[in-house]
């Protein structure tokens with residue numbers, strides 16, 4: 001008979017739980033490919049305790065992003081699916097499928113603030129009519145992320161949250177405002 005603590009250890013897979021890194025070593029299915037269309041509306045999914053949206057760009061690339069906008073946490077489920085990413089309908093920030101913020105219409109043209117902002121994003125691949133993701137700490141690494149301070153890097157911030165090392169809750173573990 002498992003104790004309550006052992007049961008929690010073996011069944012909880014959300015950010016910060018001991019099993020989260022283990023689960024994220026494997027590719028896991030997200031949606032059937034037929035549920036997405038190029039340039040179509042995104043779809044809400046909940047994977048390993050995270051609220052996410054999956055979307056297929058007009059060019060056919062599939063991406064998995066945190067549902068809450070990194071600005072004021074409006075839901076990207078209502079976002080516009082554009083060539084360069086998903087655009088939040090609240091203030092117009094645009095998040096590329098790799099999590100980089102690519103446009104901030106409410107910032108002055110000379111502002112470089114968008115280089116400091118990173119949305120939770122996981123790589124996807126399509127095999128056998130299914131979209132798969134592998135969401136370990138390696139998922140969002142990139143040259144641009146490496147230049148950022150640690151607390152704003154996608155991969156490191158996510159990894160710390162999974163390992164329970166960060167004092168802050170994982171960004172996708174809090175609900176969106178919409």
Ligand code: FES
Nearest residue numbers: 069071072088091
């Ligand atoms: S809440 Fe998304 S751009 Fe402001």
